[in-house]
Amino acid sequence: MGCGTSVTGSRAKKSERAIKAAILIQRWYRCYMARLEMRRQYALSIFQSIEYAEEQAQLQLSSFFTFMLDHFTHLNVTDTGSDVQLLEYERMIEVPDSYRGPRLSFPLTVADTNSLLHAFKDQQHLHARYVLQLLHETKKLLKQMPNIIHLSTSYSKEITICGDLHGKLDDLLLIFYKNGLPSEENPYLFNGDFVDRGENSTEILIILFAFLLVYPNHLHLNRGNHEDHIVNLRYGFTKEVMKKYRSHGKKILNLLQDVYSWLPLATVIDSKVLIVHGGISDTTDLDFLNLFKRNKMKSVLRPPRQDIAVKGMTRPSSSSSHRRQYTSDLLDVGKHMCLLHDGVNSGPLLEARYLESSVCMPSMPSELTAKEWKQVVDILWSDPKNQNGCTPNKVRGGGCYFGPDVTARLLKRYNLKMLIRSHECKQEGYEISHDGQVITIFSASNYYEDGSNRGAYLKLNPDLIPRFVQYQVSKCTRKRTLHQRVSVVEWAALKSLREKLYSRRSELIAAFRQYDPNYTGRISATEWASAMESVLHLDLPWRTLRSRLVQLAPDGSVEYLSCFNDLEIEPAIKEVQPALVETLYRYRTDLEIIFNIIDKDHSGLISIEEFRQTWKLFNSHLKIDIDDESIDKLARSIDFNKDGNIDFNEFLEAFHVVNKFENK
Amino acid sequence: SLPKKERDSQTQTIIADIQKKITDAFEVFDHECNKTVDVREIGTIIRSLGCCPSESELHDLLAEVEEEEPTGYIRLEKFLPMMTKVLMERRYRPIPEDILLRAFEVLDENKCGHLTKEELVKYMTEEGEPFTQEEMEEMLSAAVDPETNTVRYRDYITMMVVDEN
Numbered sequence: 001m002g003c004g005t006s007v008t009g010s011r012a013k014k015s016e017r018a019i020k021a022a023i024l025i026q027r028w029y030r031c032y033m034a035r036l037e038m039r040r041q042y043a044l045s046i047f048q049s050i051e052y053a054e055e056q057a058q059l060q061l062s063s064f065f066t067f068m069l070d071h072f073t074h075l076n077v078t079d080t081g082s083d084v085q086l087l088e089y090e091r092m093i094e095v096p097d098s099y100r101g102p103r104l105s106f107p108l109t110v111a112d113t114n115s116l117l118h119a120f121k122d123q124q125h126l127h128a129r130y131v132l133q134l135l136h137e138t139k140k141l142l143k144q145m146p147n148i149i150h151l152s153t154s155y156s157k158e159i160t161i162c163g164d165l166h167g168k169l170d171d172l173l174l175i176f177y178k179n180g181l182p183s184e185e186n187p188y189l190f191n192g193d194f195v196d197r198g199e200n201s202t203e204i205l206i207i208l209f210a211f212l213l214v215y216p217n218h219l220h221l222n223r224g225n226h227e228d229h230i231v232n233l234r235y236g237f238t239k240e241v242m243k244k245y246r247s248h249g250k251k252i253l254n255l256l257q258d259v260y261s262w263l264p265l266a267t268v269i270d271s272k273v274l275i276v277h278g279g280i281s282d283t284t285d286l287d288f289l290n291l292f293k294r295n296k297m298k299s300v301l302r303p304p305r306q307d308i309a310v311k312g313m314t315r316p317s318s319s320s321s322h323r324r325q326y327t328s329d330l331l332d333v334g335k336h337m338c339l340l341h342d343g344v345n346s347g348p349l350l351e352a353r354y355l356e357s358s359v360c361m362p363s364m365p366s367e368l369t370a371k372e373w374k375q376v377v378d379i380l381w382s383d384p385k386n387q388n389g390c391t392p393n394k395v396r397g398g399g400c401y402f403g404p405d406v407t408a409r410l411l412k413r414y415n416l417k418m419l420i421r422s423h424e425c426k427q428e429g430y431e432i433s434h435d436g437q438v439i440t441i442f443s444a445s446n447y448y449e450d451g452s453n454r455g456a457y458l459k460l461n462p463d464l465i466p467r468f469v470q471y472q473v474s475k476c477t478r479k480r481t482l483h484q485r486v487s488v489v490e491w492a493a494l495k496s497l498r499e500k501l502y503s504r505r506s507e508l509i510a511a512f513r514q515y516d517p518n519y520t521g522r523i524s525a526t527e528w529a530s531a532m533e534s535v536l537h538l539d540l541p542w543r544t545l546r547s548r549l550v551q552l553a554p555d556g557s558v559e560y561l562s563c564f565n566d567l568e569i570e571p572a573i574k575e576v577q578p579a580l581v582e583t584l585y586r587y588r589t590d591l592e593i594i595f596n597i598i599d600k601d602h603s604g605l606i607s608i609e610e611f612r613q614t615w616k617l618f619n620s621h622l623k624i625d626i627d628d629e630s631i632d633k634l635a636r637s638i639d640f641n642k643d644g645n646i647d648f649n650e651f652l653e654a655f656h657v658v659n660k661f662e663n664k
Numbered sequence: 665s666l667p668k669k670e671r672d673s674q675t676q677t678i679i680a681d682i683q684k685k686i687t688d689a690f691e692v693f694d695h696e697c698n699k700t701v702d703v704r705e706i707g708t709i710i711r712s713l714g715c716c717p718s719e720s721e722l723h724d725l726l727a728e729v730e731e732e733e734p735t736g737y738i739r740l741e742k743f744l745p746m747m748t749k750v751l752m753e754r755r756y757r758p759i760p761e762d763i764l765l766r767a768f769e770v771l772d773e774n775k776c777g778h779l780t781k782e783e784l785v786k787y788m789t790e791e792g793e794p795f796t797q798e799e800m801e802e803m804l805s806a807a808v809d810p811e812t813n814t815v816r817y818r819d820y821i822t823m824m825v826v827d828e829n
Contacts, residue, residue, distance in 0.1 A: 021770035022792035027718045028759045029795075029803060032824060034711030041692050041708075385696050481806040526684060543688040 033482070040486045042541055043493035044427070047448040049538040050496055052395045054234070086136055093129035093248065104130045106137060108213045113181070116210055120169060120203045128248035131206065135255045138209040141216060142262035148290045149220060149267045151189075153462040159187045161275065162457045163422030163430075163441035164224065167198025167237070170473040171444055171455050172207065178471060179457065182211045182219045189267060191422045191441065192224020192277030192380070196235035198444070202244055209259075223263035224277040225380040225398075225423070229253060230299040233593045261295040265379055272417040272464055279382030279421050279438075280410055281374075281400040282390040289375050296368040297376050300398060383424055384438050404434040411437060417464060429456025429470045445472040449492035451485040494548055500536065501549070501563055503586040507535045512560040521559055528558040584634075587618070594618065595648040605645040608635050679748065686747045689713055690740050699740040703730070706738055710747065715756040719793040725750070761825055768817035778814040 086106060095103070101124045102115040116126065126134075153159055160179055165172055182188045190208055195201035211219040225231065232238045232253075241256075242249040266289065267275045274286075381399025385391075388403040407419060420439045424431075425447045431440045445455035455473075458466045480488075501508060511531035515523040523531070528550070529542035546552070551562035584591070594614055598606050606614075615631050635646070666674070689709050693701040701709065706729070707722050717725065729742040750756065771787055772779055781804065788795045788803065795803070807820045 017770050018787065019791050021767035022787045023718055024759060024764070024767040025771075026788065026793050026795065027716055028764055029799070030707075030719070031711045031716040031758065033799070033802070034708040037708050038689070038692065038712035045692060386702075387696055387698065387700075482802050483806065525681075529684075541688040541692050543684055544692060 036482060036486050038544075039490050042544055043486070043490040044448065044452065046493040046497050046538075046540060046545075047452070048425075049540055050500060053536075053538055086133055089129050089133050089136070093132070095127050095129055099127055100124070101126055102130070103127075104134065104210075106133060106213075108134075108137075108210055110214060113207070113210045113214055116207055117173075117176075117181075120200070120207065121173065125202075125244055126206055128245050128252065131202075131245070131252055132248065132255060134206060134209055134213070135252065135259050137213055139255070139259045139262055141213060142259065142264070143295075145262075145264050146290060147265050147292070147294045148286065149264050150271070151187075151220065151267060151269045153270055153460065153464075157185075158459045158461045158467075159189060159269065160457055160459050161189045161191060161420060161441060163191050163443040163455075164193035164425075164447075165190070165198070165204055166193055166226070166444045166447065167195055167201035167204060167240070168444045168446075168473070169198070169200035169203050171471075172204055174455075174471055174473055175443065175457055178469065179459075182215055184215065184218050187215075187218040187220070189220040189222070189275060191275055191420070192222045193226045193422060194221075194224070195237040196226045196232060197447075198236075199240065201237045201240055205256075220267055221263055222267055222275060222277055223260065223265055223380065225300065227260040227263055228299045229257045229260065234589065239592070257298055258295070261298050265289060265294055265376060268416075269460065270462075270464060271415070273420060273460065274411075274414070274416050274418075275420045276379045277421060278378070278380045278399055278423045279384055280402055280406065280419065281378035281382055282402070282406050282409070283374070284378055284410060285375060286414055288371075289379070292372050292375075294376070297373065300373075300377050300380065381423075384421075384433050384440070386433065404437070407434045407437050420458070420466075425453055426456075427453045429454040430458065430468050439466060441468075449489045450475060451480070452489045452492075494545075497540075497545075498549070498563065498566075500538075503582065504535055505564060505582055508532070509561070511535050516560070521561060522553055522557040523560055524557055528560060531560075590618070592648070599648070605647055608644050608646060611635050611646050611648075679752070682748055682751050683744060686713060686744055686751070687740065690743060694740075700737040701740075701743075703734070703736055703738050706743070709743075710750075710756075713747065713751065714758060715750060716758045717756040721756060761821060764821055765818065768821070772817070777818065778809075778812070778816045780814055781808055784815050 102112070102119045104112050104116075104126075119126070151159065160175075162175060180186045188211075194204050194208060198204075208219070208221060212221060226235065226237075229238070238253060241252055245252055265276070266286070269275065377398045378400055381396055382393060383396070383399070383401055384407070385401040385403055388405040389401075390403060390406045391401050393399045393401050411417065411419065418437050418439065419434075420441060422441055422443075424440055424442065425444070426440055426442050429442055429445065432438070433440070439458065441456060441458050442453075443455045443457055445453060447453055451472075453472075454470045456468050456470045458468050460466055508531065511534055512523060512528070513519070515527040515531065525543060525546060528546070532542050533539065546558065549563050551559045551565075553559055595606060598610055598614060612631060612635050615635075616628065619631070689712055690699075690701060693705040693709060695701075703726065706726055710717065710722065710725065725746065726738075728746050729738050731737075731739075731742075768779070769775070771783065784807065785800060785804070789797075789800055806824070807815045807817075809816050809819070
């Protein structure tokens with residue numbers, strides 16, 4: 001403090017110091033927050049990369065699964081036109097007196113929807129007979145609807161539009177709590193992706209369909225890309241149904257296939273607002289979309305046959321200079337199917353004797369044309385991008401990336417004001433893009449991990465001005481700081497990533513060793529990043545992630561084996577080689593799907609012979625390098641009680657990665 | 665010291681390393697995968713690379729990399745050389761703990777070891793380069809000691825530093 005100067009002078013000086021101090025603190029704080037933001041961004045991009053890579057991987061296997069499905073005819077019960085009558089379900093399936101859950105009576109009323117909500121809050125299940133009846137009635141109703149539904153806001157003040165729910169019942173209940181239940185005064189539209197990933201996909205479908213039956217003119221549903229039985233195989237809904245409905249699960253899934261295919265593809269409000277699940281492309285033709293028979297599209301992964309000569313399977317490749325330039329193309333799946341059935345390179349496939357039916361051409365949705373298929377896929381799978389143009393959506397393997405120019409053109413062509421879509425998880429639950437012409441609405445909060453994102457719904461009034469409401473389901477009541485929230489998400493993302501690394505351990509080590517011929521255990525950061533990308537194809541910022549995945553030597557080089565340090569796989573089988581364990585771990589989701597397909601009586605058991613044959617099929621399809629003898633040995637050793645059967649749930653449980661230092 | 669040739673080669677390696685680091689950070693926000701990022705993310709990218717510019721310094725840096733006609737996007741092509749220079753010259757170094765502590769002490773007029781919530785809010789939202797309401801709320805959520813309802817800045821700083829590492 002100055003002395004001898006005037007009071008104002010010293011006060012001014014003091015004030016100047018205070019301002020400098022304030023700026024310093026602000027500077028520091030903003031840097032800190034920026035680094036947190038960076039961590040959050042890459043945590044989310046880890047989740048996204050893994051998610052999209054898995055979608056990609058599924059496409060590779062889709063032809064295989066389709067082949068499997070075609071040859072297990074019990075799964076192929078198609079609707080030949082003679083509908084089971086509603087009452088026949090009552091004859092076929094008995095509901096015991098001991099059943100304490102809701103008992104539905106058709107036609108449904110508000111009493112039924114209330115009892116369903118009540119029951120699901122209490123974590124009860126709806127009995128299979130009611131589920132089947134509900135699906136039956138839903139299908140009947142949906143069949144009467146056009147492909148594109150036209151709504152008007154003139155009868156009510158506002159319509160509420162919700163995005164992806166993905167089986168998160170808590171989010172749906174929270175929406176109903178905040179916004180009221182659907183009714184004539186409170187109309188809703190749910191924009192697809194009701195199922196998969198979350199644990200209550202079944203309950204969400206039941207609730208939505210029940211409200212649909214009670215208020216058919218005020219509850220609206222659009223089909224999403226997850227309303228697809230083949231996608232469900234991988235992303236958890238099939239598993240959920242089979243688990244909750246052991247005896248009738250297959251029937252439910254069959255009926256659901258039809259229900260999905262009858263869901264409307266799009267909705268238009270006041271002739272001004274277009275609502276679809278994914279997006280559009282530069283070839284989207286709404287008139288065309290409205291006219292064709294939409295139920296021909298059972299699954300996006302069963303495309304129309306191609307008459308192109310077989311070229312063989314395309315594998316995703318990645319050059320480090322272009323992100324997301326995978327080469328797989330949904331249309332190639334058609335070629336693969338020809339490959340499988342023409343007998344080219346498929347000797348062992350055709351000879352697997354345990355298959356029930358003889359190999360024949362699958363009953364393809366023969367009337368679905370390539371154009372129809374593309375129009376639907378574009379609507380369900382596309383994503384907006386910020387720059388002009390329309391490019392194939394190579395990351396997802398279907399649909400397009402559409403730019404503001406594509407949007408503008410389509411809106412102009414049909415005299416529309418805006419496009420509302422979902423399909424992508426957004427941190428704030430919603431996002432406005434293309435200069436306000438595109439809105440993304442996403443309603444599953446904490447989608448990747450507790451704290452990863454908010455959910456939102458939007459309310460549209462007759463002026464067609466959207467109002468957004470955000471929320472987040474939370475396990476804890478205390479408000480967490482941003483740092484705590486980011487840490488949780490980051491930790492989960494890294495855990496996910498480390499498991500992925502572990503599942504490709506051998507390949508990774510081989511790639512690292514290419515740079516380290518003398519086995520020093522160290523390579524440079526650049527070499528490490530290269531090796532990681534060449535094996536994993538996840539296109540992540542490896543250098544930024546480096547310090548969180550591996551240990552670094554003092555000179556900055558990477559000790560590449562250290563990323564495997566904390567993890568180990570706990571196999572129940574001792575005599576199996578580590579390489580085989582790793583491979584089984586990597587394909588465990590796929591194996592599970594296959595097991596579920598094979599297990600006709602849902603007993604949880606398959607015979608050793610079936611296991612062996614399935615593995616060989618799988619092996620030859622993916623060209624995995626595991627010799628038959630190892631598989632035989634494995635099959636024998638998994639049969640713990642030596643009765644010729646394998647309990648595959650136990651088997652799969654055994655192959656999970658355990659963090660050595662994690663508290664169980 | 666090393667002969668010139670070796671020194672040059674070392675420098676080349678350092679530069680290459682720095683450029684890779686910058687590119688990686690840039691790519692985290694390059695959502696379209698076309699070597700551009702939204703201009704609003706530049707601050708985050710620069711700060712995540714270890715620099716600690718003030719808002720006005722950030723503004724100047726941005727002016728160097730923006731297009732003649734601002735498009736809302738910044739291209740890697742322009743960002744990379746600018747950022748490489750910044751890192752090579754070690755500009756906008758982060759603030760050491762002790763300097764930060766002294767800054768808080770300046771604001772603590774009564775030298776009592778803590779600031780009241782109101783004092784902190786006043787300084788942060790009215791002086792210097794003011795915080796937005798969101799920034800202020802976020803800082804308060806971590807900085808205010810719930811028991812005393814004051815900002816015990818020494819503890820706060822320690823906690824933040826530990827958190828980072």
